[in-house]
Amino acid sequence: MRIAKVATTAVILVACGASLPPPSDEWAAAQADVGRAQSGGAPSVPDAKLHLQLAQEDLQKSKDLMDKDNKRAASLVALARVEAQLALSLAKAASAQDSAQQAQQDLQKAKGN
Amino acid sequence: MKWSHAAVIVGALAIAGLSACGGERLPPKALSDARDEFHRAKTGIAIQLDPTDVHEADLALQRANQAWSDDPDDPNTIDLAIVAQRKAQIAEAEAQTMKSQRDAEEAKRQLQDLMSTQLQSARGQLTQTKAQLNQTQSALEAEQKAAAEQRQRLEDLEKKLKDARDTIAKIAAVKDDERGMVITLQGEVLFPTGKWDLKAGAMAKLDQIAQALIGKEQPMVVFGHTDNTGTHDMNMDLSQKRANAVRDYLVSRGIPQDLISAQGKGPDVPISDNGSIEGRASNRRVEIVVQPKKS
Numbered sequence: 001m002r003i004a005k006v007a008t009t010a011v012i013l014v015a016c017g018a019s020l021p022p023p024s025d026e027w028a029a030a031q032a033d034v035g036r037a038q039s040g041g042a043p044s045v046p047d048a049k050l051h052l053q054l055a056q057e058d059l060q061k062s063k064d065l066m067d068k069d070n071k072r073a074a075s076l077v078a079l080a081r082v083e084a085q086l087a088l089s090l091a092k093a094a095s096a097q098d099s100a101q102q103a104q105q106d107l108q109k110a111k112g113n
Numbered sequence: 114m115k116w117s118h119a120a121v122i123v124g125a126l127a128i129a130g131l132s133a134c135g136g137e138r139l140p141p142k143a144l145s146d147a148r149d150e151f152h153r154a155k156t157g158i159a160i161q162l163d164p165t166d167v168h169e170a171d172l173a174l175q176r177a178n179q180a181w182s183d184d185p186d187d188p189n190t191i192d193l194a195i196v197a198q199r200k201a202q203i204a205e206a207e208a209q210t211m212k213s214q215r216d217a218e219e220a221k222r223q224l225q226d227l228m229s230t231q232l233q234s235a236r237g238q239l240t241q242t243k244a245q246l247n248q249t250q251s252a253l254e255a256e257q258k259a260a261a262e263q264r265q266r267l268e269d270l271e272k273k274l275k276d277a278r279d280t281i282a283k284i285a286a287v288k289d290d291e292r293g294m295v296i297t298l299q300g301e302v303l304f305p306t307g308k309w310d311l312k313a314g315a316m317a318k319l320d321q322i323a324q325a326l327i328g329k330e331q332p333m334v335v336f337g338h339t340d341n342t343g344t345h346d347m348n349m350d351l352s353q354k355r356a357n358a359v360r361d362y363l364v365s366r367g368i369p370q371d372l373i374s375a376q377g378k379g380p381d382v383p384i385s386d387n388g389s390i391e392g393r394a395s396n397r398r399v400e401i402v403v404q405p406k407k408s
Contacts, residue, residue, distance in 0.1 A: 051199075075189040082199035089206035096213035103220035110227050 023074040033084035041091040048090035055083035147198035159208040166204035173197035277325035293404040300397030309354035323366030340393035341380040353377025
């Protein structure tokens with residue numbers, strides 16, 4: 001009976017990955033991604049701002065789960081990273097689009113003269 | 114016995130675990146969203162402009178698909194699906210950035226071309242305007258020069274006329290009336306009584322007058338006058354002949370023929386009383402009228 005209990009625990013442990021180490025390095029990298037998105041203009045672009053907020057929430061959840069459920073924490077960190085990266089990409093795209101529109105306006109204005 | 118029991122339990126648990134992980138279920142929304150998003154990236158501008166990020170999204174989607182088929186109930190499966198969707202979105206956003214940058218560069222290049230064309234055209238116009246300005250300036254200078262020359266000529270002419278008048282005034286009476294400058298020579302000085310051939314002294318005076326008047330280009334009329342002694346016809350004839358004589362002499366001294374005429378007035382235009390000797394003497398005269406130059 002005792003052996004069965006141990007085996008059950010082992011199966012559950014393998015399935016849940018609780019034996020993984022805390023994703024500290026990835027967490028720091030995600031935090032850096034969030035920082036880049038913030039300084040890259042994400043807070044002033046609505047779409048980008050949304051994903052930046054999601055990244056920050058995932059980062060917080062991940063921190064809360066650290067050492068309790070490291071597998072889940074790592075998954076959330078990975079999610080936080082892509083959310084932050086997407087926020088930066090969207091901010092860059094919006095800025096590039098503004099520049100392109102400005103250049104197009106300048107061109108039309110010059111053609112009008 | 115104990116071991117076989119344990120093996121059975123482990124086996125049963127494993128089967129339970131597998132059935133929990135597999136199953137023919139519809140994929141969760143996050144995963145179908147990720148598949149849709151990846152499809153967009155794979156068929157849109159992302160695959161052309163940012164294939165690297167599309168490839169990343171592909172790998173992430175494969176992981177999410179694998180995780181779902183391994184264990185659909187694992188919450189991390191949903192996370193992996195969202196990661197895959199975000200990676201596809203990143204690929205699309207990056208491609209959009211590149212496209213915008215290219216558009217901006219193209220617009221800037223066109224603007225530069227346009228501006229250099231406009232600049233060239235403006236330069237051409239400026240050169241043309243400058244040339245026109247130079248022409249106008251040259252014309253203006255020529256006009257000013259011509260005007261100055263004309264003014265100088267008039268001044269010279271006026272001065273010559275004044276010099277001529279001064280010269281003539283030394284040898285004859287000079288006055289101005291409505292006809293112009295009038296030079297009056299006494300009959301006694303020019304002709305013997307009743308004759309119309311010039312005295313030698315008269316010629317000397319007329320020489321000086323001709324000298325002074327040459328080159329003035331002003332029309333002149335020589336008038337002959339007599340007193341009222343004798344018949345009118347005789348006096349008319351004498352005055353005409355004397356006027357002719359003076360005119361002919363002046364022409365011989367260089368006054369242009371077409372500028373000078375002669376006219377006998379007889380006794381009709383006296384300037385003094387014919388009742389006295391002095392009066393009659395002053396009435397016998399020749400007048401050279403220099404008319405103002407027609408401008």
